[in-house]
Amino acid sequence: xxxxxxxxxxxxxxxxxxxxxxxAALAILVLAVLLGYILADAxxxxxxxxxxxxxxxxxxxxxxxxxxxxxxIYGTIVSSFLALLLALPLSLGIAIYLAELAPLWLRVPxxxxxxxxxxxxxxxxxxxxxxVLVPWVRDSVEPFLARYLGFLPFFRGPFYGxxxxxxGFILAIMxxxxxxxxxxxxxxxxxxxxxxxxxxxxxxxxxxIRLAVLPYGRQxxxxxxxxxLGRALGETMAVTMVIGNRAEISVSLFAFGQTMASLIxxxxxxxxxxxxxxxxxxxxxxxxxxxxxxxxxxxxxVWRVAKGMEGASGQ
Numbered sequence: 001x002x003x004x005x006x007x008x009x010x011x012x013x014x015x016x017x018x019x020x021x022x023x024a025a026l027a028i029l030v031l032a033v034l035l036g037y038i039l040a041d042a043x044x045x046x047x048x049x050x051x052x053x054x055x056x057x058x059x060x061x062x063x064x065x066x067x068x069x070x071x072x073i074y075g076t077i078v079s080s081f082l083a084l085l086l087a088l089p090l091s092l093g094i095a096i097y098l099a100e101l102a103p104l105w106l107r108v109p110x111x112x113x114x115x116x117x118x119x120x121x122x123x124x125x126x127x128x129x130x131x132v133l134v135p136w137v138r139d140s141v142e143p144f145l146a147r148y149l150g151f152l153p154f155f156r157g158p159f160y161g162x163x164x165x166x167x168g169f170i171l172a173i174m175x176x177x178x179x180x181x182x183x184x185x186x187x188x189x190x191x192x193x194x195x196x197x198x199x200x201x202x203x204x205x206x207x208x209i210r211l212a213v214l215p216y217g218r219q220x221x222x223x224x225x226x227x228x229l230g231r232a233l234g235e236t237m238a239v240t241m242v243i244g245n246r247a248e249i250s251v252s253l254f255a256f257g258q259t260m261a262s263l264i265x266x267x268x269x270x271x272x273x274x275x276x277x278x279x280x281x282x283x284x285x286x287x288x289x290x291x292x293x294x295x296x297x298x299x300x301x302v303w304r305v306a307k308g309m310e311g312a313s314g315q
Contacts, residue, residue: 036288043282045275054282060247062272067279069286071247075257076287079164079239080232082253083171087228091176092221095183100209111184117177126241129170134161134242137169142254157254160244165253167243171235175228182227186220187213226295233291236261260287 040047046054050067057068098111138161145155194212203211214221244256245266258266260283271277 032292036285036292039281039285039288043278043285046278046282049275050279054279055286058247058249062267062276065273065275067276069260069279069283071249072258072260072263072283073286073290074249075164075167075243075247076233076259076261076290079167079171079243079257079259080229082164082168083175083232084225084229086168086172087176087179088225090172091179091224091228092183094176094180095187095221096209096214098180098184099187100205100213111181114177115181117173118181122174122235122238123241125170125174126238129166129238129242130162133169134166137161137166141165146254153251154253157250157252159254160256162242162244162256163254164243164250164257167239167257167259168253170238170242171232174235174238175232178231179224179228182224183217183221186217186224189220190216229294230291233294234261234287236265240265260284 046067050057054067054069055073056070058070059066059068060071061067094114098107098114102110138159142155142159142161142165146159149155190213194216195208198208198212239259240262243258243262245258245262246256247258247263248256250257264280264284267276268280271280
């Protein structure tokens, strides 16, 4: 009897459903490709005129049509990684407490409050940052850092309040619920057998979390960090309101800065020439490629970690 494929045995309704779900999955890939193509096509005039110099020069002069994106690329990367540096320890602490240490009556309401932070509009974060966070940073945080860490170039300069440090704080608050909520779900998914095995060997509660729970869930935690970093890279309104919006490169975290997203939102409506519009679209393309590259590299890292864990378990 001739061999018939598995799909021939399936009812037509199941085959139709499978085709629709496959099309929905491929639509995401097609959408990403189309988005990149449209941005690249619209940015062609700027790419032809400035070439690679656009990525390594700092002058931004719309009047004379001279543009360089290095300061906004620098501001995007520094503010995002500063936010990650501030948010990651606190997010992991929240996740560990909610998953491992919190009493049952407190877990649900506290988890709801943490997730509720993610639903607050970014413009509300920006207003709060402008009227509450910025004065606190100017009057308390920056003088403290300058007094005790002023020997480092990161904490020198006048105290404006607005600047890279304020942007890092506001982004850290915004990505905190994303990282902590996903990390909590990952830790809750760790099998109890992992905890019981180490506790049976006489380990303390902290040793169990450090040696059994966190290593088992590190792939999911890395995914949570990636999602948080992705939001920080693309955040617009809140950062625009507190970063100072001056395209310059400074080692000091007290100085003004600008991100790619804040540059686009500030200047897109005021672009008075075709090359200016093309330049802003090229900035959007760069932001798109940076985000895409980070996610690809992180996926490769997750794959390597998963492969290493499989190899260890097979020995």
